[in-house]
Amino acid sequence: MNFTVNELCKSKTATRKGINNTPTPKVKENLEKLIKNVLQPLRDKFGEPIIVDSGYRCPKLNTAVGGAKTSQHLYGQAADIRTVSDTVTDNKRLFDTAKKMIDDKEIIVGQLINEYNYNWVHISIPDERHKNQIIAIK
Ligand SMILES: [Zn+2]
Structure with a gap:
């Protein structure tokens, strides 16, 4: 296992602003699903480390980073990821x-x-609102 629930709750913004970003049991369950069903298979296929910049965001943290009000990050269902080099x-x-x-x-x-x-x-x-949507935000 390369990913941990803990790593998906870490946030520099939360630390800086003293926001307690501890996941609820339900959120933790979602994060475990996210790791098992999506992140780990992707990591194994990609064959290189993947950096998680943002995973779970409690409501306070989500507001602090300007996240969407219905963001899946609020439920521990989403992660923002990138490569080590971080090039396009x-x-x-x-x-x-x-x-x-x-x-x-x-x-x-x-x-x-x-x-x-x-x-x-x-x-x-996936949740009730999202399934296999592939999009670009510009
Ligand atoms: Zn995101």
Whole structure:
């Protein structure tokens, strides 16, 4: 296992602002699903480390970072990820790997989002509102 629930709750903003970003049991359950069903299979296929910049965000933290009010991050269902080099080329490779896995039915996601020309990749588990949506935010 490369990913931990703990790592998906870490936040520099939360630390700086003294926000307690401890997950509820339900959130923890979602984070475990996110790791098991999406992040770990993607990591194994990609074959390189994946950095998580943001996972779970409690309401206070979500507001502090300007997250959407209905964001899946609020439920521990989403992660913002990138490559170690953090270049457009490598982040696009990560996105394309996830996209191919969705196309090949190796993973089922809620959303896969190319955020601001591969600045980072948002990926989530499915819920009532999201299933295998592949989009770009510019
Ligand atoms: Zn996100």
